[in-house]
Amino acid sequence: MGFWHVLWPTGLFSNAAVVTAFRIGSAVAVVNAVVGVFVVIRGQAFSGHALGDVGATGAAGAYLAGITALWGFLAAGFSSGMAIESLGHRVRERDVATGVVLAFMLGLSALFLYLISALTETSGAPIAILFGSLFTVAPGMTGYVLGLSLSALLLLGIIFRPLLFSSVTPDVARVRGVSPRLVGLLFMVSLVVAVEESALVVGALLSTALLIGPAAIATKLSRQPLTSMALAMAIGVFTTWLGIILAYDSFLWPPLNRGWPISFFITSLMLLSYLTVQIASGRQRRSNAATALTDFGNLSTEREAWW
Amino acid sequence: MRREDPEIKGRPVTQGAAPVTATATQDEAVLQISDLSVTYGARVVLDQINLSIRRGELVGIIGPNGAGKSTLLRAIAGLLRPDRGTIRFARAHGGTPRASRAQAQLGYVPQRIEMDPDVPLRACDVVGLGFDGHRFGLSWPNALKRQAVDRALALVEASEFGQSLVGRLSGGQLQRILIAQALVSEPSILLLDEPLSSLDLRSADAVVSIVDRVAHQSGVSVLLVTHDMNPLLRAMDRIIYVVNGRAVIGSVDEVVRPEVLKSLYGYDVDVVRVRGRILVVGDEEYGDEANRFHHHAP
Numbered sequence: 224m225g226f227w228h229v230l231w232p233t234g235l236f237s238n239a240a241v242v243t244a245f246r247i248g249s250a251v252a253v254v255n256a257v258v259g260v261f262v263v264i265r266g267q268a269f270s271g272h273a274l275g276d277v278g279a280t281g282a283a284g285a286y287l288a289g290i291t292a293l294w295g296f297l298a299a300g301f302s303s304g305m306a307i308e309s310l311g312h313r314v315r316e317r318d319v320a321t322g323v324v325l326a327f328m329l330g331l332s333a334l335f336l337y338l339i340s341a342l343t344e345t346s347g348a349p350i351a352i353l354f355g356s357l358f359t360v361a362p363g364m365t366g367y368v369l370g371l372s373l374s375a376l377l378l379l380g381i382i383f384r385p386l387l388f389s390s391v392t393p394d395v396a397r398v399r400g401v402s403p404r405l406v407g408l409l410f411m412v413s414l415v416v417a418v419e420e421s422a423l424v425v426g427a428l429l430s431t432a433l434l435i436g437p438a439a440i441a442t443k444l445s446r447q448p449l450t451s452m453a454l455a456m457a458i459g460v461f462t463t464w465l466g467i468i469l470a471y472d473s474f475l476w477p478p479l480n481r482g483w484p485i486s487f488f489i490t491s492l493m494l495l496s497y498l499t500v501q502i503a504s505g506r507q508r509r510s511n512a513a514t515a516l517t518d519f520g521n522l523s524t525e526r527e528a529w530w
Numbered sequence: 531m532r533r534e535d536p537e538i539k540g541r542p543v544t545q546g547a548a549p550v551t552a553t554a555t556q557d558e559a560v561l562q563i564s565d566l567s568v569t570y571g572a573r574v575v576l577d578q579i580n581l582s583i584r585r586g587e588l589v590g591i592i593g594p595n596g597a598g599k600s601t602l603l604r605a606i607a608g609l610l611r612p613d614r615g616t617i618r619f620a621r622a623h624g625g626t627p628r629a630s631r632a633q634a635q636l637g638y639v640p641q642r643i644e645m646d647p648d649v650p651l652r653a654c655d656v657v658g659l660g661f662d663g664h665r666f667g668l669s670w671p672n673a674l675k676r677q678a679v680d681r682a683l684a685l686v687e688a689s690e691f692g693q694s695l696v697g698r699l700s701g702g703q704l705q706r707i708l709i710a711q712a713l714v715s716e717p718s719i720l721l722l723d724e725p726l727s728s729l730d731l732r733s734a735d736a737v738v739s740i741v742d743r744v745a746h747q748s749g750v751s752v753l754l755v756t757h758d759m760n761p762l763l764r765a766m767d768r769i770i771y772v773v774n775g776r777a778v779i780g781s782v783d784e785v786v787r788p789e790v791l792k793s794l795y796g797y798d799v800d801v802v803r804v805r806g807r808i809l810v811v812g813d814e815e816y817g818d819e820a821n822r823f824h825h826h827a828p
Binding site: 380382383387388397400448 | 609636640643651652659660664666667668669695708715721
């Protein structure tokens with residue numbers, strides 16, 4: 224069969240876990256793409272990364288309490304997100320506040336993960352929390368994930384203009400009656416939903432892969448926020464699907480019938496896409512610079528001829 | 531308009547101060563400030579400031595660093611809450627200045643902002659935010675908005691780089707875009723916080739020409755904070771000189787005089803005019819304090 228079975232692995236869409244993974248992965252990729260563009264514009268990548276990390280605390284706590292990981296991710300994300308946004312609303316203050324909250328939550332996470340390994344027989348839970356296990360998400364979670372994603376998108380649609388205004392020129396927005404604090408809090412709600420859902424797909428430690436990766440690539444290729452969001456959605460969904468297909472196919476790779484982590488494929492594909500765009504845009508810049516130099520050279524020659 | 535007695539605003543000043551006189555009737559004023567005081571902790575930044583600004587005049591807010599210039603502008607803009615006093619505005623269509631800030635049309639240009647070069651926003655998108663950025667919902671293509679944005683870009687001579695990424699504009703170009711963003715909502719008062727700082731002479735001159743046109747041709751009242759009055763000398767109608775929490779308003783010739791400034795600073799001040807430029811120099815006996823005065827030097 225060779226390598227080519229990866230293009231259309233047998234039984235891909237007849238496997239319930241894979242279908243669930245496609246549905247949840249797509250919803251998560253879309254909401255992360257839209258939120259991610261605002262994260263890039265607002266310079267909140269560190270907050271996004273921190274929310275993913277603190278989600279691990281919630282998920283580990285949820286595991287100890289015997290409830291679904293998603294609710295743990297969301298509970299930790301919301302409480303930390305509100306604390307970050309309340310403690311600091313300027314970028315520098317926000318980074319410091321994020322650092323303080325992150326340190327405390329990671330300490331709590333270490334305790335919970337220790338308790339999981341000390342009190343239970345399982346060794347897979349910490350790995351699943353930290354690095355994701357999309358194939359093990361219960362099909363019953365699909366509705367919740369879709370509902371949460373739609374709610375976050377609806378919220379962003381409502382606050383789109385004031386959010387953009389207060390992200391670019393916050394003082395001018397305030398003079399025009401926008402409350403950057405309120406808009407920032409509402410955006411934090413969307414950010415928490417995006418990051419914590421992403422933690423389900425690629426794990427708490429890698430949750431920013433879907434948040435920052437597609438948005439960073441798209442903003443290099445586009446000149447408008449809405450176009451950037453559409454591009455980021457396409458990149459995020461395509462990368463997630465390809466990651467799912469490769470992870471499914473990897474059950475046929477050594478070690479046989481074990482499967483490689485889906486998060487590895489998604490993050491690798493994201494890095495590959497980002498590097499491609501970086502190299503291409505670097506070439507474009509060099510080409511523009513060369514054209515400008517040639518134009519300058521022609522101009523100098525013309526001037527010399529004129530003189 | 532440019533030749534009137536200066537008003538000494540703030541708590542009673544020492545001898546040598548010009549008398550407080552009303553320079554604008556209520557009908558002409560678009561902005562009326564009464565007994566405005568702002569404190570930061572124990573420090574009094576503005577102390578009982580009284581001012582009125584007329585329709586279509588360009589007023590420079592001048593003073594040494596830390597004098598309270600930006601604080602005055604931010605209080606007018608509503609970005610900080612004064613401890614005491616009232617600020618009243620005329621409505622956009624005229625009348626006496628009785629309206630609150632929410633009823634007035636204010637345009638605000640902040641101090642220089644930093645933009646990431648890769649932020650996916652064109653200059654015209656930033657201007658467009660001044661038109662409808664305060665409204666909820668997505669931004670759909672709109673002919674009315676496009677026309678308003680094009681007009682604002684043309685007014686500040688920025689049409690040629692309206693489609694450029696805002697993060698890749700030069701300091702002078704970005705300043706023009708921010709002025710266009712403030713003008714696109716057709717304000718009756720335009721407030722600019724240090725618009726000339728970190729601009730080269732050519733860009734600063736272009737910005738002065740724009741605000742000159744905005745005030746004297748479009749009839750928008752312009753209040754502009756600057757630490758160097760010289761680039762504005764050709765355009766300013768009046769200046770508000772802020773020192774030690776107090777303010778003097780009047781024409782440059784009326785205000786920038788040793789006896790008037792002495793009343794604000796509390797000690798002797800020299801005013802030197804060199805090739806059309808004005809330097810305010812403190813008495814040497816005040817040592818380091820005198821350095822604060824060299825803010826008008828080229």
